[in-house]
Amino acid sequence: MESAEDQGLDATPTRRAALTVKDIARAAEVSPMTVSRVLSGGKNVRPALREHVEQVIADLGYHRNENARSLRPGQRSGLVGVLITNIGNPYYAGVVQGIEQVVGATGRRILVATTNEDGDLERQLLSDFLGRQVEGLIVVPVGQDGERFAAARRNDVPLVLASRTVASVAADAVLIDDVRGAHEATTLMLEAGHRRIAFLGNKVSVSTGQRRLRGFRGAFADHGSVPDEDLVVLGLQDTATAETAMRELLGTPDRPTAVFAANNRISIGAIRAIAKATADGSLETPPHLSAFDSFDFADMAPIPLSVIDHDPSELGRVAARMLLSRMDGSADGAAPRLVELPVHLVHH
Amino acid sequence: MESAEDQGLDATPTRRAALTVKDIARAAEVSPMTVSRVLSGGKNVRPALREHVEQVIADLGYHRNENARSLRPGQRSGLVGVLITNIGNPYYAGVVQGIEQVVGATGRRILVATTNEDGDLERQLLSDFLGRQVEGLIVVPVGQDGERFAAARRNDVPLVLASRTVASVAADAVLIDDVRGAHEATTLMLEAGHRRIAFLGNKVSVSTGQRRLRGFRGAFADHGSVPDEDLVVLGLQDTATAETAMRELLGTPDRPTAVFAANNRISIGAIRAIAKATADGSLETPPHLSAFDSFDFADMAPIPLSVIDHDPSELGRVAARMLLSRMDGSADGAAPRLVELPVHLVHH
DNA sequence: CTGTTAGCGCCTTCAG
DNA sequence: CTGAAGGCGCTAACAG
Numbered sequence: 270m271e272s273a274e275d276q277g278l279d280a281t282p283t284r285r286a287a288l289t290v291k292d293i294a295r296a297a298e299v300s301p302m303t304v305s306r307v308l309s310g311g312k313n314v315r316p317a318l319r320e321h322v323e324q325v326i327a328d329l330g331y332h333r334n335e336n337a338r339s340l341r342p343g344q345r346s347g348l349v350g351v352l353i354t355n356i357g358n359p360y361y362a363g364v365v366q367g368i369e370q371v372v373g374a375t376g377r378r379i380l381v382a383t384t385n386e387d388g389d390l391e392r393q394l395l396s397d398f399l400g401r402q403v404e405g406l407i408v409v410p411v412g413q414d415g416e417r418f419a420a421a422r423r424n425d426v427p428l429v430l431a432s433r434t435v436a437s438v439a440a441d442a443v444l445i446d447d448v449r450g451a452h453e454a455t456t457l458m459l460e461a462g463h464r465r466i467a468f469l470g471n472k473v474s475v476s477t478g479q480r481r482l483r484g485f486r487g488a489f490a491d492h493g494s495v496p497d498e499d500l501v502v503l504g505l506q507d508t509a510t511a512e513t514a515m516r517e518l519l520g521t522p523d524r525p526t527a528v529f530a531a532n533n534r535i536s537i538g539a540i541r542a543i544a545k546a547t548a549d550g551s552l553e554t555p556p557h558l559s560a561f562d563s564f565d566f567a568d569m570a571p572i573p574l575s576v577i578d579h580d581p582s583e584l585g586r587v588a589a590r591m592l593l594s595r596m597d598g599s600a601d602g603a604a605p606r607l608v609e610l611p612v613h614l615v616h617h
Numbered sequence: 618m619e620s621a622e623d624q625g626l627d628a629t630p631t632r633r634a635a636l637t638v639k640d641i642a643r644a645a646e647v648s649p650m651t652v653s654r655v656l657s658g659g660k661n662v663r664p665a666l667r668e669h670v671e672q673v674i675a676d677l678g679y680h681r682n683e684n685a686r687s688l689r690p691g692q693r694s695g696l697v698g699v700l701i702t703n704i705g706n707p708y709y710a711g712v713v714q715g716i717e718q719v720v721g722a723t724g725r726r727i728l729v730a731t732t733n734e735d736g737d738l739e740r741q742l743l744s745d746f747l748g749r750q751v752e753g754l755i756v757v758p759v760g761q762d763g764e765r766f767a768a769a770r771r772n773d774v775p776l777v778l779a780s781r782t783v784a785s786v787a788a789d790a791v792l793i794d795d796v797r798g799a800h801e802a803t804t805l806m807l808e809a810g811h812r813r814i815a816f817l818g819n820k821v822s823v824s825t826g827q828r829r830l831r832g833f834r835g836a837f838a839d840h841g842s843v844p845d846e847d848l849v850v851l852g853l854q855d856t857a858t859a860e861t862a863m864r865e866l867l868g869t870p871d872r873p874t875a876v877f878a879a880n881n882r883i884s885i886g887a888i889r890a891i892a893k894a895t896a897d898g899s900l901e902t903p904p905h906l907s908a909f910d911s912f913d914f915a916d917m918a919p920i921p922l923s924v925i926d927h928d929p930s931e932l933g934r935v936a937a938r939m940l941l942s943r944m945d946g947s948a949d950g951a952a953p954r955l956v957e958l959p960v961h962l963v964h965h
Numbered sequence: 966c967t968g969t970t971a972g973c974g975c976c977t978t979c980a981g
Numbered sequence: 982c983t984g985a986a987g988g989c990g991c992t993a994a995c996a997g
Contacts, residue, residue: 285773286690287750289974300984305976313982330771332747336684336694337974340989342634344976346684347749356717357930359913362710369704369731378745381729383717397726399680401695402635423678425633537913544917565707565885566914569892582705637990648968653992663966685990688973692992 288331297325308333339402347377349592350398352408354386360533360562360581361409364431367585368407375593377404384411392417399424405592407585410435412474427595431588433476439605441595443588447477447561450577450612451484452491454559455529457575457614459492463527463557467500467518469511469539470531478503481531481561500525511538519546519556527557536560544571567617574617584610636679645673656681687750695725697940698746700756702734708881708910708929709757712779715933716755723941725752732759740765747772753940755933758783760822775943779936781824787953789943791936795825795909798925798960799832800839802907803877805923805962807840811875811905815848815866817859817887818879826851829879829909848873859886867894867904875905884908892919915965922965932958 290308294301303314304322311319325331339346349372353361365381372379380398384391391411398406399420405427408418415437421428430442458466468485471478482503489496500518505511511530515538518525528543530536539558546552555572563578587608594600638656642649651662652670659667673679687694697720701709713729720727728746732739739759746754747768753775756766763785769776778790806814816833819826830851837844848866853859859878863886866873876891878884887906894900903920911926935956942948 287772287974290976291974301974302976302984303982305974306983309976315982318982330768332744332768332772334688334750334974335748336750337688337989338976340682340685340688340974340991341976342989344989355714356704357711357714359707359710362707362713363705365710365729366703366705366731369729373730378728378730378749380726381713381717382721382726383714396680400683401726402682402684420678420680424635424680533913540914540917564914565881565912566888566918569888569917569919570914571917571919635990638992639990649990650968650992651966654967657992661966666966682990685973686992688975688990689992690973692973 287334288329289334293322293325293329293331296329297322345404346402348401348403349377349379349589350395350401350403350406350408351379351381352384352391352394352398352406353381354384354409354411356381356383358534359564361432363581364409364585364588367582367587368589369585370582371586371589371593384409386411388412388414388417395421399426405429405596407431407588407592409433410438413437413476427592429588429592429595431584434607435476441591441606443584443591443608443610444480445477445579445584446609446612447480448484448487449609450561450579450614451481451529451531452488453484453612453614454561454575454577455485455488456492458527458529458557458559459488459494461527461557464494465497465500465523465525465527467515467525467528467556468496468502468531469505469514469528469535470501470503471505471535473503478531481529485529505531505535505538508534508538508541511535512542513538515539515542516546519543519552525556527559530558530560533560533562533564536562537564540570540572540574547572563615567615570617576615576617577612578615579610579612635682636677637682641670641673641677641679644677645670693725693752694750696749696751697725697727697937698743698749698751698754698756699727699729700732700739700742700746700754701729702732702757702759704729704731706882707912709780711929712757712933712936715930715935716937717933718930719934719937719941732757734759736760736762736765743769747774753777753944755779755936755940757781758786761785761824775940777936777940777943779932782955783824789939789954791932791939791956791958792828793825793927793932794957794960795828796832796835797957798909798927798962799829799877799879800836801832801960801962802909802923802925803833803836804840806875806877806905806907807836807842809875809905812842813845813848813871813873814875814877815863815873815904816844816850816877816879817853817862817883818849818851819853819883821851826879829877833877853879853883853886856882856886856889859883860890861886863887863890864894867891867900873904875907878906878908881908881910881912884910885912888918888920888922895920911963915963918965924963924965925960926963927958927960 290301290304293304307322382394388411407429428440434442502514530539543555557573559575561577567576638649638652641652655670730742736759755777757780776788782790850862878887891903905921907923909925915924
């Protein structure tokens with residue numbers, strides 16, 4: 270093979286070492302300490318000198334190493350870890366947006382990772398975040414295994430659960446008022462005369478799924494009846510599985526006259542199935558759909574639709590504010606807080 | 618006020634100092650170096666000792682401080698900076714998802730921030746990221762001011778532009794094949810006999826907007842005609858402004874028979890306007906719409922629709938791979954690369 | 966196989 | 982107002 274001598278003296282890819290305070294000090298002919306002072310606001314530095322140093326910093330393009338800085342005792346890392354099940358989901362993207370907005374305004378930055386609904390990965394990423402000295406964590410938890418959060422608790426890193434809870438973890442949490450939303454929407458369908466109401470739900474290990482199902486059943490109970498269990502479908506993962514489930518329900522002789530879809534992915538799948546069945550003539554009157562979570566175009570859906578709407582970025586903002594209050598000590602000693610954000614029923 | 622003595626000895630919020638290798642070393646009755654070796658895989662450590670140390674680490678819930686670790690020369694921070702104009706936009710959420718997938722697989726994590734289309738904020742965040750020692754940057758740039766990236770270049774931090782370019786910046790870039798996509802969609806409309814075709818575009822300072830407009834005009838030129846400039850509307854920001862613009866176009870006596878919408882937000886606004894006009898009877902035959910970018914439910918839109926579809930997460934993955942190739946030196950010395958990802962025309 | 970020394974970039978403490 | 986010393990957590994390089 271060719272010699273490596275043209276590429277430099279060592280085998281590792283040539284990468285200029287980052288500038289340090291020393292480099293600036295040398296170039297500005299001052300001590301590193303003076304540079305440090307300038308970086309921290311220039312207090313106690315002769316104005317002329319300060320400007321000179323600032324000029325050198327700008328000329329050389331120096332940036333203070335925040336990692337080294339945060340090494341000193343008492344210094345914060347300025348990092349918040351955000352663990353989401355799937356950023357590709359527009360709903361969680363909104364949550365992240367809200368978190369970033371509030372956290373970013375404090376000058377802190379967010380580390381974002383996706384668990385992909387994988388519990389082992391969640392544990393691993395939490396550990397990674399702790400190693401990176403995050404000051405706090407906002408997590409959309411994968412399942413119900415509270416053990417995964419033990420490390421964070423032991424390290425005194427504040428934790429806020431977002432959108433879902435974990436029964437065994439006593440931490441601040443921000444949820445949507447799932448139970449009420451599902452209850453209200455279901456009640457409206459019952460009052461409209463529907464009795465055969467299907468429930469299309471996701472995995473029961475997800476707390477939102479449980480809570481929405483509870484609201485659904487609660488509405489029936491309060492109405493003095495019970496749902497037809499044959500119409501309760503759980504474990505749906507995405508639009509495709511939801512569409513299949515809906516199609517199968519529509520194919521039964523005693524098809525539902527109304528449907529409750531437990532989240533936006535499920536709603537979209539259900540609407541596809543209903544619209545297709547209507548289009549190919551196999552279905553005359555489409556069932557009424559009540560859909561948890563909104564989505565682009567909910568207002569133009571081709572079937573009668575009630576949406577249980579709520580604002581994901583607001584959820585993110587609230588979660589971030591709760592976290593910050595733990596980080597700055599202003600909520601010290603307070604018991605775990607649970608916020609349930611309101612939902613809005615919208616009829617299209 | 619009550620005395621603070623119950624809360625600890627100092628005024629700052631009580632926060633246990635993080636565990637260090639020394640703590641583990643003391644507890645395991647070994648030297649810090651042995652702990653370090655165990656943390657790095659346990660090479661050259663007596664198996665029994667290694668297990669003992671690992672046990673102590675697990676018992677105490679210790680996590681190696683990655684920031685301190687990366688302080689040593691030659692060590693990487695394991696951080697990649699991602700700057701997005703708006704994570705709330707499902708399209709960019711998909712891009713972030715793709716980036717995270719590829720970057721995360723290398724054990725690195727992403728710092729994510731939103732520029733909100735603000736150039737000053739972009740500069741500030743880039744500087745912040747450099748201070749946090751990111752190994753690389755993936756940026757959806759705000760405008761055309763290449764100066765903002767000078768600091769990154771000077772610090773030898775690899776940069777990949779995603780989704781948009783900046784003319785004055787010679788960096789790797791991943792774009793959608795905007796020109797071709799717009800050209801093809803427009804050509805189809807022309808071939809279908811449409812002549813009065815409106816163009817609903819975003820800000821021209823955004824390179825995608827320029828490129829899509831170029832494809833639109835190019836298709837007319839190749840067809841031997843020119844678009845009606847009265848039907849070219851630029852500067853649309855969101856669904857609301859797009860809906861207004863579309864409504865106004867529909868209100869003109871010589872309304873367009875077809876519409877090109879330059880992105881998904883604009884498409885949704887346009888569809889709303891068209892659907893409303895159809896519903897209230899003020900419009901008999903809706904114009905054909907060609908929409909750049911897809912969105913939930915494009916397949917169920919209430920009007921004739923062609924979508925110029927492409928995969929945001931693929932764009933993210935490609936951008937991340939390009940960045941990694943610069944970071945690990947495998948693309949050392951290569952000229953800036955431009956990848957244009959294919960689009961797919963889909964008719965609904 | 967294990968331990969000691971030294972220094973990464975920065976800033977608090979203390980001298981001047 | 983400015984500078985020198987020391988140490989944050991970690992790990993190469995070098996003893997032993």
